[in-house]
Amino acid sequence: MLRDTLKKAQIEAMKSGDKERLAAIRLILAKVKDRDIEQRTSNQDGDDDAMVIDVLQKMAKQRRESIEMYEQGGRDELAAKEKQELGVIEDYLPQQMSAEETTAAVEQVKTDIGAEGMKDMGKVMAELKARHGAQLDMSKASGLVQQALS
Template identity: 65%
Template sequence: MLRDRIKTETVTAMKAGDKPRTATLRLIAAKVKDRDIELRTKDVPEDDDAMVIDVLQKMAKQRRESITMYEDGGRTELAEQEKSELVVIEEFLPQQMGEAETKAAIEAIKAETGADGMKDMGRVMGELKKRHGTQLDMGRASGWVKESLS
């Protein structure tokens, strides 16, 4: 389970005295705990690894946006810190699908659902997220779906 792997890596980093890695791993654990608290009010239990991956994807997206902003603002030391956190976060994410694989999956879903225009974008995106949500950057995938449907 991904949650257990994060705990194990935290202990290993603490024993090794790797403070930046330990801090990032603790941050990940805190975000996962926050999501656990949010989900207490829901009736439907979510797949635990899928929930952890969702948290990690959001954290990675935030880091990428911050890196861009810091580099544009000339704050290289902060950008470097964000990059080091991003490396740790990405260790726990599943291998992301490449552009070619994603476009092939989009075409397969289009064929299965009979999607032929922009009115079907929601249906294609929903199915894409259901099948490959943990392996995709849905923002980029959205652009490819639009391109495919137009």
């Protein structure tokens, strides 16, 4: 399980003295623990790895947005810290689909469900997330779905 891999990585980072990596992994584990607490109160049971991947994807998205804002604001030292954290987060994410693979997946889903226009965008996005959620950046896929349906 991904959670066990993260815990082992935390121990390895402690032993090797890699403070930056250790801090990023601790941050990931804290976010996962937060999600565990949320799920306890909402009575949702699901795949643990899928939940951890969802947490990692959200953290990666936040880091990318922060990097962009820091670079626009001329705060290169903060952008560098965010890039380092993003690198650690991406180490534990599944390999993301390329633009060509994403386009092919969008076309396949569009054909499979018979989507014809923008009114079917929600259906296409839901099916994409169900089929390829872990390997797909849904924000990028959204733009491709819009292009395919317009």
